[in-house]
Each structure stands twice: as C-alpha cells, then as structure tokens.
Amino acid sequence: MGRSDFGIPWEGDRRLTDLDFADDIALTAESQTTLQDMTTSAETEAGKVGLRISCQKTKVMQVGDQQTNTNLHISGEPVENVRQFTYLGSTMTAEGDTDTDISARIGKAASVFRRMNPVWNSGKISRVLKTKLLQSVVIPTALYACETWKITTRMRNKLDAFQQRCLRKILHITYRDRITNEEVYHRTGTKPLSTTITERRMRYAGHVLRMTSDRHAKTSVFWKPEGKRKRGRPKLTWRRALQKDLESKGITLKDAESLAEDRTEWRRLAAQCALHGRN
Structure with missing residues (x-):
C-alpha cells in the first residue's frame, strides 16, 4: 500500500490505508477508483504467497450521508454493497452509530x-x-x-x-x-449495566491516553476528519462521550492525559464517573 493517494488523511502527512487483525483486513479510501486500485494491489500481493481474497466474504460500505453504490470487483466478480457488516464481532454501520x-x-x-x-x-x-x-x-x-x-x-x-x-x-x-x-x-x-459501561469506557480511555502519539488508537481520539458536518446538533462520538464523563468531575480531555499516568487514581476516577452517570 505504497501509493500516496491510498487511504484517508490521518495525522500530519500520514494516511490510514488499512486496519488488519489476523486474516481480517479493512481497506479505507476516499474514492471508488482508489479503493479498486488498493483492492487489486492487495489481491496481487496475496497471490504471490498463495493466498486468495474471497469475494463472497468481502463487503464494501460507504460511510457518510450521501450513499451511492460502489462498483468494486475482485477477480472480475462484483463485491456486495452493504449498509452494515460484522467486523471482529462488532456491527459496523454506514452511519457510524453503535x-x-x-x-x-x-x-x-x-x-x-x-x-x-x-x-x-x-x-x-x-x-x-x-x-x-x-x-x-x-x-x-x-x-x-x-x-x-x-x-x-x-x-x-x-x-x-x-x-x-x-x-x-x-x-x-x-x-x-x-x-x-x-x-x-x-x-x-x-449494579446497572450502564454504570459498568461507563467505568469500562473510562478504564479503556486510560490505556489509550497512556499510549504514544503514533498509536492509531490514540490518534483516533484526537483526530478531526476533514470536511464540513451538517447543521444542527453534533452527533455523539466516542470522544464526546468520554468528554462528558470527564466533565462530570470538572476535568478536560487535555488534563486527562496527565491524570491517566497514575493508574490507581485513574481507576478511582473511572469509578466516580460511573457513579455520577448513574445519578
């Protein structure tokens, strides 16, 4: 995945081209043409080591408000367009909701x-x-x-x-x-599941905030996509949910980075935020 137009703009001059876990690969692109080129490149490289991409198991999903079918092919076979699919056990949707x-x-x-x-x-x-x-x-x-x-x-x-x-x-x-x-x-x-979820999200946030800035998980928290959003109330995002948890204790996301270094204190903070969300 070496071409400069592959992937989507990430942090600085970096681009996010793919997310991999074992034999599951998710390619990201800004256009249909680029996505086809990336898919063809991945198919060619896989063939060199005796691997084959299954067209039946591959799906293409366009993220955003303007939805049109993406004409993607693997070995001449069309890839199915979907509005949602299961990836690593979780359901991903075109709207980005959970x-x-x-x-x-x-x-x-x-x-x-x-x-x-x-x-x-x-x-x-x-x-x-x-x-x-x-x-x-x-x-x-x-x-x-x-x-x-x-x-x-x-x-x-x-x-x-x-x-x-x-x-x-x-x-x-x-x-x-x-x-x-x-x-x-x-x-x-x-205790309520909603309380457990808040506490787990806060604990996970602590792990992410302690990561170095070159880690994708941390980049995604502070990343701001290019383009304009629709008018009206901003959609709830994971970062906004985290900020809401932190604000309940008078803490900003920026301050949270230094606080997360103390694991014991962060666990205590996570429990407090979970209790506040319950009240």
Whole structure:
C-alpha cells in the first residue's frame, strides 16, 4: 500500500490505508477508483504467497450521508454493497452509530439467557449461584466491546431494562410486585449495566491516553476528519462521550492525559464517573 493517494488523511502527512487483525483486513479510501486500485494491489500481493481474497466474504460500505453504490470487483466478480457488516464481532454501520451493535448484543445475550432457562427455573440452584452464572455467561455477551460504545440515553435504558428482566426472573418477581430496580440490584449485589459501561469506557480511555502519539488508537481520539458536518446538533462520538464523563468531575480531555499516568487514581476516577452517570 505504497501509493500516496491510498487511504484517508490521518495525522500530519500520514494516511490510514488499512486496519488488519489476523486474516481480517479493512481497506479505507476516499474514492471508488482508489479503493479498486488498493483492492487489486492487495489481491496481487496475496497471490504471490498463495493466498486468495474471497469475494463472497468481502463487503464494501460507504460511510457518510450521501450513499451511492460502489462498483468494486475482485477477480472480475462484483463485491456486495452493504449498509452494515460484522467486523471482529462488532456491527459496523454506514452511519457510524453503535445502536445497531448494542441491539445485536442484547439479542445475543437474550438468546443465551433463554437457553439457560432450566438453570433459572431450578429450585436446587441458589440465587447467589444463578447471579454468578448471569454475570459470567450472559452479561459478557451483552457487553462485548462496550468500551468502544458511544452510548445514548435510550440505549442505556434498553440495556438496563434487559438486565432487570434477567434479574427479576432469577428472583422470581415481576414488575407487578412493585419492587424497585434499586431493590433488585441490592438483593442480587449487582449494579446497572450502564454504570459498568461507563467505568469500562473510562478504564479503556486510560490505556489509550497512556499510549504514544503514533498509536492509531490514540490518534483516533484526537483526530478531526476533514470536511464540513451538517447543521444542527453534533452527533455523539466516542470522544464526546468520554468528554462528558470527564466533565462530570470538572476535568478536560487535555488534563486527562496527565491524570491517566497514575493508574490507581485513574481507576478511582473511572469509578466516580460511573457513579455520577448513574445519578
């Protein structure tokens, strides 16, 4: 990927051409022509070592408000245009939102929970053990990659509602019993998923802020894409979500870089921000 027009403008004079993990490769480009050239180049280089790019498993997605089909081909075969696809277990969308991914995670976690109905209905298994199984099997499915979510109030409520349904089934109570959510958390020794998400996002942010400036993860936090955004309220981004967490404690993103160097203090800050978000 050596051509100067490959990829998208990144930091300084650098360009971001591809994101790789094992045999999963995501190419980025500013135009259809450039993307085709990059794909052809990747296909040629792969062929030199006996590898072949699967057209059926390859997808092309245009990010942004103006959507047109991208005519991309691999070995003469057209590549499918999509509005969303699963990459490394997370659902990526053309709009860049995380609502679709969160809904998918809740659906998968609900499926796991239903398959374990014999456990929840058993009178021979203690409530404590059932709660531990929920926390170790079901909840990790729901919160996979939650550190990267830019979660809205609506999705926070949706996640907490899913958790409440699970906990109330374990406790064999319904909403008709007029038992508050706080009481449910108290009886099971748990806390809202939205609180856990905020704390995990803050902890992940600490790792990112401690990185050197040449790391892609850190660059993406401070990166400002070229171009103009639409009029109106700015969309929620991961950085804005982080800034909101920090502002609840009177801290700016710039100040957070130095604070993150002290891991113990940062963990304490993460817990405080999570509690503030709950109130």
